[in-house]
Amino acid sequence: MVVKPILVYEIPKRRQQTSWRSWGGIQTEEQAREEVARIQAELGRLEKKADFPIRFLPVSQIKKTEELDGLREDLASCQAMIVYGAGGPKAVYDKLGQSGKDVVLFVRHKSGPVYLWYEIISPRYLRQHKDQLTVVGVDFDDVVVDGQDELLWRLRALCGLHNTRGSSILAIGGAGAWAQPEGVVPDLVRRLWKLNIQDISYEELGKLIKQARGDQPTVERAKKRAGEYLALPGTKLETQKQFVENAFLVEEVFAGLMKRAQSRAITVNSCMGTIMPIAETTACLVLSLLNDAGYQAFCESDFVVVPSGMLLANISGKPVFLNDPTYPHDGLITLAHCTAPRRNDGKTLDPARIRTHFESDYGAAPQVAMKIGQVVTNIIPDFKSERWVGFCAKVAENPDMDICRSQIDVRFECDSGLVARNMPGFHWMTGHGDYTRELGYALKKVPIKWEILA
Template identity: 45%
Template sequence: MCCLCSSAGINRRAFMGISALAITGSAISIGAGAPASAEQEWDPSKPMIRTGKPLTVQPFLVYEIPQRRPQTSWRSWGGLQTEDHIEAEVNRITDELKRMREQADFGLEILPVIKIKTAEQAQRAQADRRGQVALIYAAGGWTNLIEACCSPEHFNLIFLRHRSGPVYLWYEIIHNRFLRTGDAEHDLDEYRHPAGMTVDDIVVDEYQDVLTKLRAMYGVHNFISSQVVALGGASGWCYPQAPQISKDKFKLNIHTVGYDDLSARLKSAGKDRARRSAAERWAEHYLSLPETTLHTDKSFVVNCFLLYAVFKDYLHDYQANIFTIMDCMGAVMPISETTACLTLSLLNDEGYPAFCESDFNAIPAGILLHYISGKPVFFNDPT
């Protein structure tokens, strides 16, 4: 970020063991909703929150039970041939998904497995569908059953077993009977992208791969239609159409707040004895953190925490998790009597993406990366 205070450096993160712990989720508070009021105590010992709505997954087990017929081929190959096999597989899937869910460091809801043996069952399941992701266990059945479980309006994944359990029929035929089925519009060797799916939407055996793809889907799910507070307005460096494109393409809801409103809020906060006292207490705590050295007047740090409280108010008022500020030096400094750099850093460390410059050429990518990684995101302006 172009306004990052060099005096703070890495020291401002010394109190957070995020880097080593975030990968396991042990340092992250998962599934946080809208920001709490800024009246809540600033506490650097609290784990970083994970903002965003949970991703909901609906598992489908697609299969068929063969019926013996004399003097002809009567069953496809695969390890699930009876209803008892199917019940055991449902239990296996349920246990596996439970273990995977426990490893997720983002909000993830797994619905009960739905068994699909007929097209009618698949159609009913789609009509009553919940969640954003169809996770299809393609054990058997034919192409129409898998297609009926997919939707171009949702995320779709297909899981296949090779060595992780009873082998699935579709482990052998997913390419030439689903991804590349020849028809009136497609040659046999031409990918037809059913419901937008490609080979990258197929997973064989590895739940770590499933979890990685769900993490990306969680990011997109929360990125689209994000609520963003833009103090001073939205801009686009060298490309002023960027904010409108962000609204049209990514459905970002950009809430513009004027500097006159900031001025009024800061004046009110400064006169509030409790808020001023809290800002002074937080500043004292911040400066007492290990390896933190003050190279400016302490009042500027106090004012940063007062600004932090007001920025948190904005997030709460607009039910937003993302904050950006335009003209973060010249316009804000006379109002706040400090820079916004430390304040934005505090929000980032807490788990709220906070960007200077209000540059919507870069901010959409920053929001998406934040939701995928669950960590603070920093970027450089295109200049």
């Protein structure tokens, strides 16, 4: 994500026997230059600390709206702005807020020379001299006072949002939605998220897999990679090795499709049946491998939940786990599916038994043992893309029940009845770490309502 930092200030002129300057510690051009250097140093440290892709453009100094014309090129190339409110007229802030770019407003209290807009950002700009929020596109959550970490997590959220909105995803067998009328949800998310959903027919997929099977180097490469995978520490084979080898061949086909389409995301419709005779395995391990490799890969082509997985993965930089929830009780709920990633922290492979897909007792599916005590973020999207519910929990157990292979019992602190009454949609999305505030900040821009259960 490209971010444009802008310092807004003014240089007052002394007048006799009247007030001639506003609040603030930047009153001269020399002080403004010192502030630019301070901002550049802070942004340099932020860029090194950031665990997401970000680039800051040079800091610009603005005193009046006419000077914004000189920033036209930078404003066109950036996805977000940080506006440093040292001073300056309200008209500058109004114009920047109306630019169509995401804006974070930074003001100083004690981290440097105090800013004028530390005093007046709420009554004069956000509320526009009224009692309630009045300005459109910027709100109270977009204001940061002093804190560089506060700035960083907002930028992480915006980066995840920008890398999700307008991105592309391949839908093997077409785009769908769990138990919803055909086409309704995919059309909705196309409008809301500007997703480029590219359908890949099973006929085309079948031809590509057949071609791959007919290419001996591709077959040998799949066998070699499967053997190396099964030799990894913590990996136990409990299905036919041929299913695993076939999964690696299909994984290469999927990766090739994404490369051709310039996409990093894929989902599979009819994965409970249609794909099996074509792939001669299941999609479960295929999708797990792709997630571990840094792609975003989802089963079932359920576009009720897929955008939440894309957003969480883009915010966290880690693979995510699309799952079936059960019924919450005693502060605990079981989440399960057959396509769990193993590199859940983005780095280390969790142990896994490679078994069959449960419902078909066929193919290859990982039963991943996630780290006990690990904090996870859970997203519960609604069918209408109007309200997402979320909460954090901790992995309490990796059970071994007769259900989808990868299973976690997660323990939460809120009332079980509260969770039960606030479970819209069906599928959940789960990822390692606490990203609830980033999700809420990003979703407000979509807009989708975000409710955290506590």
